[in-house]
Structure formats: structure tokens, C-alpha cells
Amino acid sequence: MDLRPAEVTSILEQEIASYGGASKMQSVGTVLSVGDGVARVYGLDDCMMNELLEFPGGVRGVALNLEEDNVGCVLLGDASKVREGDTVKSTGRIISVPTGPALLGRVVNALGDPLDGKGPLGAGADDLRPIEQPAPSVVERQPVTEPLQTGIKAIDAMIPIGRGQRELIIGDRQTGKSALLIDTILSQKTTGGGDPTNKDQVICIYVAMGQKQSTVVDIVRRLEEQGAMSYSIVVSASAMDEASMQYLAAYAGCAMGERFRDEGRHVVIMYDDLYKQALAYRQVMLLLRRPPGREAFPGDVFNLHSRLLERAAKLADNAPEINSRFAAGGGSLTALPVVETQEGDVAAYIPTNVISITDGQIFLEANLFNSGVRPAVNAGISVSRVGGAAQIPPMKKNAGSLRLDLAQFRELQAFAQFGSDLDSATQAKLTRGERLVEILKQGQYVPVPVAEQVMIIYAGTSGGLDDLPASRVAEFEQAFIEYVNERHPEVAEAIAGAAKDIPDETKAVLDQAITTVKAGMLAG
Amino acid sequence: MIVDPVSTRYAGALFGLAQRTGVLDAVGRDVEQLGLQMASPGVRDFLCGSQASLAERRAGLDKLSADYHALTKNLLSLLLDKRREAVLVGLPDAFAQRRLQEQGAVEGEVAAARPLDAADLDALAASLGKLLGKQVLLKSRLAPDLLAGVQVTVDNRMLDTSVRGRLEGLRRKLLDAPLPASGA
16 A cells, blocks of 8 residues: 555645644543453433444444443444543544445455455545435335346246345255355446446445455455456455444445435345344344344344345436435346245244345245256246336246246156056147256356346247257257357347347247257267 | 532431531531541441441440431431441531532532642632632642643543643543545
């Protein structure tokens, strides 16, 4: 890090010029007790909720409990430097983080301090935003209409996510929850070529709370390798950090995303994961002696998540006219919270809370994952309550029959296990289902553009693959997409621009391609 | 002065009663005396600890308050009955604060790098009094580590004009200064 003498000189100049000026009366208090990362402070008469406090030795704290004769606060830093009897000063500032383009490509902690060793952020005092902000009101929003393409066939086809939606990703450990998020980030590169200054580029914010540091390092490295860090911000509060940092990281990340949303940009923020965040919050609140409720979580653990997720929104086009805090209208903040379940128990306290807050959920199942269906999305119980309006028309048309075919397949599959004598109609449904399941399988880190998704789903639902062995579907898919993109590059455009279903002439091209590629495979 | 809310309530009750019956000075002296006695760890541990039985503690308290006014004695017995021995420690401070409040005054402390003379202290108290709208009673304390200037603490508010405070402020500003990103 290079220190610039000119900057230091200008600060000194200001200091000298204002030296003789009147000092302000500051509110102070005395530390009554300190331990486990929380302190109780006597005094601090006009302390505000969430105000930053200054302890001796440069340690900072946040006031969370304002009581009759003392203030309970969490320490954000080395608590061993704070002693009983120390003088605490109030700062008059609500806890804030730097926001804006300077953060893109960076890894920061819950206070916005860089963690990646790439030097200072270069964000100014104007870029500071309080981490707790009210969510946009009813009139400042508009319905979700644009798709957020995750690049994952199973999701974009059956559980579509719209920009401004909140879609929960839920599943046991090791079911591919984080992998799904990374694929989504990689897929956003297609929106603006990975250029963060491009207005169409979707900004991605990944908030890691209570994760292993090695996991965070892996994710950052993967994003860098694939050129996805240029439009991403990683907020990390790993398992090693103080519980207070872990629970504040979600709000800090949200404040960073809101800055872009309010400037008319599109943002997707991923909270990985809210269960660990609730655990961190529980720890802090129990130490502050707030009364415990169910599973020892404090009473406001629902509000902890609802006020966070409520900040995801699709802003109205005329939002700046209604409220001057918005610099531009039409921006969106999509939230993809993750909740880890224990032994598939989605009826536990935190999962049911977050399920009820969000606009749908994607269930990932350990059974599916282990039987090789990856991504392990359980299409039967996963839903998206608003995303349907956000699908491109040809996808909507084709995915409808996909959902139906798969539902029938699942029903018959259980039934077919009992007997071998099946009528031909049932046999046909089973054959179709097996191939559709194969189509929806997808490797990690290979997001599929939406037009290609429509092509292969059309091939499956039109029955073109029924005479191909299920084990060769993946092979077919690759050859088919290659063939179409090479011989008929106009197909992708025709699909993306279609106002309703795939145009008939394009369908003819696809049918012909299916036959040709299949013939080539069966011959060879 | 850290005063807990329970002591404040008991002190308020005692003060009001004493004021109405016109024995404020006598009760005030008693409470001051109590403060001096409670300052001894032996007395404090005996009365507030759990080693002595209630009867022993009551006898001890009676002996200690033999020449107190009847009102003060009543309060001490009440505290023991209600198991509020901790208030015995907090009461003198709480009572003193209540008396100051009645007079429209606040206590404060001045920490200075060099000894302050009476004129300086009076001038400081007068200007602070104008600022806060209350009479300010200042105690002075010598704190050479401030280097120069004074640090006044009144009523949970601090006015820091010391050189050390300013140096710390400068240090913080330098650390927080938005430096340009490297390579920019």
C-alpha cells in the first residue's frame, strides 16, 4: 500500500485550521462489564440504536440494547483491549459501510474493510450508507417481470426467478447449494459481458456468513478464474469472526446492493447462509440477556430475516419522483437466501420462517444428489411464486409440458416398481420422463444460455429423444447444441426474440437437427 | 458517579420524606456517615455478604446506626427486611445526587495536565454552568498524560480540549481517511 504524502498533508491542514475552534460536548459512558464480545456501558445518555461507539484502543462497538441505566453493545474487534471502567465515547454515527463501484471485484468484511490485500477501497465519505435501511414502500415498487437467468436448466425452466424476487435455496449440507449460487453468478456474465460499467450487467453480491474461510477462498478463486469477480462483491464474515460481524454481514451486503439498485442497476445478492446468521444473532442476543424464545432464538428472529429480505425489490420506473433517495427507477435487488436444513427437516424454526418470507423455494435433496441427479432440485416441491411472469415466452410454453410430464413420471415411477406388465401409454410416459430427467442434469460451473435451454427442452418434450437410450442423452445434448449453433446460428436469436411459442419455421429447423444428430449418433 | 436505579428510588423516597418533615440536614448527615462506614470492606462484607445471619446483621446495623435519625434507622431496617442490602452501598451516592438535583446543580470533574488554581476552576465552572443551565460543582484532578489542556466530564458528557485527545482524533482521521485505491 502506498501512502501519499499529499493526502496526509491535506488532513493535517484541516486539523491545524480548526485547532482553535470550539470543541463539542461528547456523550460518554463507563464500561460496567465486558466479556464474550459484549459490553455494558453506564451513561451514554443520548445513545442511538445501532450507533457506533468508540472504546479505548481503537475498538469499536454497536449499541443494541438501550436500557434504563445502561447500554448493551457488541464489540467489533479485539475485546481483550477493553477493561471495566474504561471511558466509552459515542460517535453520533449509525453503523455504515462503504458502497459503490469501488467495491466491485473486492472481498470485504461486514464493516466494508478490504480483506483481499488489494489495498484501500478508494470509497469516499459520500459512499457510506447505514446498513439498516427501510425497504421500499408499496408505491415505490412494481411487479416482477424480467427474468434472472441462473443458467441452470432445472431452475430456469421450472422454478424461474424474476429480478426483484426472493427465492430461498434450501437443503441439507453437501447438496450443492453454494454451487448453485456460483453458477448463477457465472451465468450473469451473459447480461453485460462482465463489464461492470455496462448498465445491463447484473451485479452479484455474495455474502458468506459463518462459512469456512477455505470455502470463501475457493469461491473467490473460482470467480476470478472465470472472470466473474469484475462484477461481483464478496462480503465475508467467516466462522472465525465475531458473532456480531456474522450477523451484521447480511445487512452490510444488502446496503451495498441497494446502492446499485437505487441507481437503476440490477443486483442479485446471495446470503449464504441465513441459518448460521440466525445462530450468530442468537449468541449475541443471549449474551445481551434478551429473553430466549423457541429453540433459544430471541423473539425478533423472524423480523431479523423479514426486514432483510423485504429490502429485495423491483423499483417502480418513477421511484425517484416518489422518494428522492432513489437516484433512478427500474432497478432491482434479487435475493437468493440459503438455509441449511438438518436431516432434511424443513419444518424446523428458521427454515419455516424463511420459507414464509420468501416468494418461493428451491429444495435440494440429498437422495437425488447421491443418485446422480445434479443439480439435486426436487421439482415436485420447489416453487416460484412470482417468477412465472418473468420467463421468456417460448420457455414458458415448453416448460409447461415439461413440468407436467415430469410430475406424471414421478407418479408412475413409484407405481411401476411393483409390476413389469405396463400398458404402452404408461411405458411411453416412463420413457419420456427418464429422458427429461437426463436433460435437466447439468455439470457444475457450466451455465447454459436460455436459448440453448429452450432448444434442448423442446427436443425432450416434443418426443424427439424417446428412441434414444437415456444414457446417451447428455452426449446428444452436446452434439445437438453444437450442431444448431454452427449450422443455424439464427435459431438462438429467433427463440430469444419470440413473442409466443418457438416460430414454426424454427421448430422445423430444430426437428431436422434432432433427426440428423440422432442418426449420426446411432450410426456411429 | 454510577448510581443504580433501585438506590435512586430509595434515596428519592428518603429525601422526599425528610424534606417534608424538615429533617433533611440530620438525615443528610446520617447518609454521609453511612457512606463513610460502608467504605470499609469489613463493614460492607458483613452487611451485604451472606456469612452473617439476618439477626446478626440486624444487630450490627442497629449498632452502626445508634445515633442516626429515626427516619434513617427506619429505612435501614426496611432495606434489611426487603433484602436490599446492596442499596446500603449505593444509597449515599444516590442521596447526594438527589440533593444536588434539588439545588439545580451537577457534579463534574476536570482533568488537567497542570494544577488549576481556584480562579481557573471558577471561570470554567461558570462557563460550563451557562452552557448546561445548571450550577456546576467541579472537582479537579491532575492528569499529566493529557500533555496540555483540560478534559471536563459533567453529567455523562465530556468536553475534551486536551492535546492528547486532539492527537488521538488526528490519528483516527488519518486512519479513516479515504485514500485512493492503489493503482488509481
